[in-house]
Amino acid sequence: xxxxxxxxxxxxxxxxxxxxxxxxxxxxxxxxxxxxxxxxxxxxxxxxxxxxxxxxxxxxxxxxxxxxxxxxxxxxxxxxxxxxxxxxxxxxxxxxxxxxxxxxxxxxxxxxxxxxxxxxxxxxxxxxxxxxxxxxxxxxxxxxxxxxxxxxxxxxxxxxx
Amino acid sequence: xxxxxxxxxxxxxxxxxxxxxxxxxxxxxxxxxxxxxxxxxxxxxxxxxxxxxxxxxxxxxxxxxxxxxxxxxxxxxxxxxxxxxxxxxxxxxxxxxxxxxxxxxxxxxxxxxxxxxxxxxxxxxxxxxxxxxxxxxxxxxxxxxxxxxxxxxxxxxxxxxxxxxxxxxxxxxxxxxxxxxxxxxxxxxxxxxxxxxxxxxxxxxxxxxxxxxxxxxxxxxxxxxxxxxxxxxxxxxxxxxxxxxxxxxxxxxxxxxxxxxxxxxxxxxxxxxxxxxxxxxxxxxxxxxxxxxxxxxxxxxxxxxxxxxxxxxxxxxxxxxxxxxxxx
Amino acid sequence: xxxxxxxxxxxxxxxxxxxxxxxxxxxxxxxxxxxxxxxxxxxxxxxxxxxxxxxxxxxxxxxxxxxxxxxxxxxxxxxxxxxxxxxxxxxxxxxxxxxxxxxx
Amino acid sequence: xxxxxxxxxxxxxxxxxxxxxxxxxxxxxxxxxxxxxxxxxxxxxxxxxxxxxxxxxxxxxxxxxxxxxxxxxxxxxxxxxxxxxxxxxxxxxxx
Numbered sequence: 186x187x188x189x190x191x192x193x194x195x196x197x198x199x200x201x202x203x204x205x206x207x208x209x210x211x212x213x214x215x216x217x218x219x220x221x222x223x224x225x226x227x228x229x230x231x232x233x234x235x236x237x238x239x240x241x242x243x244x245x246x247x248x249x250x251x252x253x254x255x256x257x258x259x260x261x262x263x264x265x266x267x268x269x270x271x272x273x274x275x276x277x278x279x280x281x282x283x284x285x286x287x288x289x290x291x292x293x294x295x296x297x298x299x300x301x302x303x304x305x306x307x308x309x310x311x312x313x314x315x316x317x318x319x320x321x322x323x324x325x326x327x328x329x330x331x332x333x334x335x336x337x338x339x340x341x342x343x344x345x346x
Numbered sequence: 347x348x349x350x351x352x353x354x355x356x357x358x359x360x361x362x363x364x365x366x367x368x369x370x371x372x373x374x375x376x377x378x379x380x381x382x383x384x385x386x387x388x389x390x391x392x393x394x395x396x397x398x399x400x401x402x403x404x405x406x407x408x409x410x411x412x413x414x415x416x417x418x419x420x421x422x423x424x425x426x427x428x429x430x431x432x433x434x435x436x437x438x439x440x441x442x443x444x445x446x447x448x449x450x451x452x453x454x455x456x457x458x459x460x461x462x463x464x465x466x467x468x469x470x471x472x473x474x475x476x477x478x479x480x481x482x483x484x485x486x487x488x489x490x491x492x493x494x495x496x497x498x499x500x501x502x503x504x505x506x507x508x509x510x511x512x513x514x515x516x517x518x519x520x521x522x523x524x525x526x527x528x529x530x531x532x533x534x535x536x537x538x539x540x541x542x543x544x545x546x547x548x549x550x551x552x553x554x555x556x557x558x559x560x561x562x563x564x565x566x567x568x569x570x571x572x573x574x575x576x577x578x579x580x581x582x583x584x585x586x587x588x589x590x591x592x593x594x595x596x597x598x599x600x601x602x603x604x605x606x607x608x609x610x611x612x613x614x615x616x617x618x619x620x621x622x623x624x625x626x627x628x629x630x631x632x633x634x635x636x637x638x639x640x641x642x643x644x645x646x647x648x649x650x651x652x653x654x655x656x657x658x659x660x661x662x663x664x665x666x667x668x669x670x671x672x673x674x
Numbered sequence: 675x676x677x678x679x680x681x682x683x684x685x686x687x688x689x690x691x692x693x694x695x696x697x698x699x700x701x702x703x704x705x706x707x708x709x710x711x712x713x714x715x716x717x718x719x720x721x722x723x724x725x726x727x728x729x730x731x732x733x734x735x736x737x738x739x740x741x742x743x744x745x746x747x748x749x750x751x752x753x754x755x756x757x758x759x760x761x762x763x764x765x766x767x768x769x770x771x772x773x774x775x776x777x778x
Numbered sequence: 779x780x781x782x783x784x785x786x787x788x789x790x791x792x793x794x795x796x797x798x799x800x801x802x803x804x805x806x807x808x809x810x811x812x813x814x815x816x817x818x819x820x821x822x823x824x825x826x827x828x829x830x831x832x833x834x835x836x837x838x839x840x841x842x843x844x845x846x847x848x849x850x851x852x853x854x855x856x857x858x859x860x861x862x863x864x865x866x867x868x869x870x871x872x873x
Contacts, residue, residue, distance in 0.1 A: 195545065199545060199546075202744075203553060205740045206553050206740070208560075214556070217556045221556070224552070229544065259719050259720070270699055270703060279706075279709055279772055279773055280773060281771060292538055300754075302757050303719060303753070303754045304719075308708070308758070309761070311765055351781070352788070356788070359792060366798075374807075375798075375804070377852075378798055378808060378811050379807075382798060382811055382814050386791070386814075386818075388822075388837070389818055392834055397833070397834060397837065400837050401840060408841070409848050412848045416856075535755055535759070536850065539755045547843055563836065571840060571844075574844060578847045581854045691786035694787060694820070695790060701794060714813050717790065718816055722816055722820055725783065725823070726820075745835065745842055748846075749816070749819075752842060752846035759850055760809060760849070763853040769803060
């Protein structure tokens with residue numbers, strides 16, 4: 186039952202993307218768009234990837250709030266990494282360490298891992314269940330991540346998915 | 347002026363890449379560099395206003411051919427063999443040919459010269475006739491699918507032959523489901539992101555397919571993007587899982603069906619009393635007929651291209667990580 | 675609308691260009707593969723983001739902006755995925771990272 | 779003004795190219811290709827605006843998807859013979 190709902194949501198989402206891309210709203214194009222959407226949904230069902238992880242969750246308020254927080258983090262660390270790259274002494278202190286991810290679902294963990302990678306200064310190198318190996322450009326960036334604020338925020342967003 | 351500057355810089359970068367490709371012995375590095383070469387030349391096509399070519403170069407040059415070259419290198423060796431003889435003679439031949447070619451360009455019209463022969467012969471007719479008779483905003487599509495319909499049919503046949511050739515040479519073997527593969531189970535990020543993107547890539551391919559009339563795009567590019575979607579799925583979930591959705595059988599049918607759709611449109615127009623591939627006969631209104639014909643043959647092209655690329659990919663990859671075939 | 679948006683878009687575009695340059699310098703300057711990943715991160719996030727934002731401001735509310743948003747959306751998801759896959763592959767290939775053991 | 783941005787992107791592409799030449803490991807080269815891919819997306823978008831034909835954005839969209847898939851392909855195709863690909867080179871990355 187819930188699979189049907191997910192398939193329906195995916196159909197709506199894909200058709201919306203088609204309408205946004207297309208820009209030609211003649212009957213023929215709309216029919217082709219609907220046919221394309223249905224074909225893609227059919228293929229997606231065949232590969233059995235219709236589940237809750239495929240949901241377009243970007244627009245829920247708490248997720249949106251997380252994006253803004255992440256954007257701010259990215260800006261801050263960008264400025265930091267930029268300063269280090271440009272200073273003549275190249276003041277970096279690379280470090281490899283592990284963090285524990287508190288998320289329950291795969292999508293949650295992937296969100297956390299990709300958020301870590303998106304922020305310059307830290308890159309997720311390896312994921313073993315809930316243990317992430319992270320490479321940090323500086324000890325400071327590592328310490329920042331180890332404080333675990335991002336982990337907590339992703340955890341609280343995860344429930345919305 | 348500005349475009350000239352960018353052109354020249356891009357040409358310079360292309361030359362640097364070319365020299366580096368010649369110098370390198372590692373075939374892997376060469377593959378990476380050819381991918382960059384494709385990206386750069388696609389940017390060059392954009393500056394030259396050749397949008398459709400740029401799209402094709404992006405999809406085929408930077409995407410599919412890199413993947414297929416890698417698959418080839420994976421089946422052979424990573425290192426180019428050291429040449430057995432001094433490269434003096436080949437160098438001479440190349441320099442002489444290059445000099446002859448450059449000498450030849452001295453007589454060519456300047457870039458963008460409106461009086462160049464190429465702009466005086468058929469091009470003006472295409473440009474004038476397209477809006478009235480075909481009614482398609484993208485002239486490239488009307489030239490490709492209508493004015494030069496025979497030509498394109500030939501190209502599709504070439505692609506079909508390539509697919510048939512790969513099938514004949516490499517044969518095919520269907521992989522059992524390999525979702526238990528521990529290596530694949532590990533790549534969580536790739537799997538989740540693939541889940542998100544697989545439907546989007548396919549939808550985008552269909553968008554490119556059906557909007558070829560209005561902007562850059564059409565069957566060739568769409569077929570490649572469609573196949574790329576499945577290749578991404580194969581990379582994340584293993585070849586066996588993709589073959590479960592699109593088995594060889596389906597691909598072979600698709601490969602033939604595409605060409606048959608194309609030829610079928612031609613025959614249909616003959617049955618209706620026109621010439622082979624004379625689309626305007628297909629509907630009461632000639633413009634609608636042209637539209638319909640172009641759409642159908644583009645669809646045929648897209649189906650064949652997607653099927654052939656997947657056949658080639660399956661053929662190459664199913665040979666890897668596997669025991670050598672019985673005959674060795 | 676008008677002049678203010680125009681100026682803002684140029685600030686974005688030029689700022690993005692600066693970050694792209696920083697990324698390029700970093701890719702050449704940093705000592706090993708793993709540290710270079712961070713430089714690419716800079717140009718992928720701030721560089722690309724600001725350039726696209728600048729173009730979006732130029733495009734206004736139109737089809738163009740929709741496509742730019744889609745490009746941005748794709749980049750946000752594919753960028754880190756590719757970077758992570760790269761780092762993972764290098765780690766599994768036992769490519770040794772430069773590590774600084776000094777305490778901060 | 780677009781010209782300034784395009785030139786900066788070209789300079790960055792040149793830097794990426796240099797990294798692809800220098801290596802020293804396969805991974806550095808893949809990184810360089812990936813970076814050049816992103817920059818190509820940007821330059822296509824900027825050039826589209828410069829020449830006032832923003833429909834070029836379709837091409838940029840294709841690039842994002844394609845360059846992602848080919849990066850992944852490189853890594854996956856070589857996953858099983860990684861050790862050779864990373865070893866046997868000398869450079870700052872291996873010290």
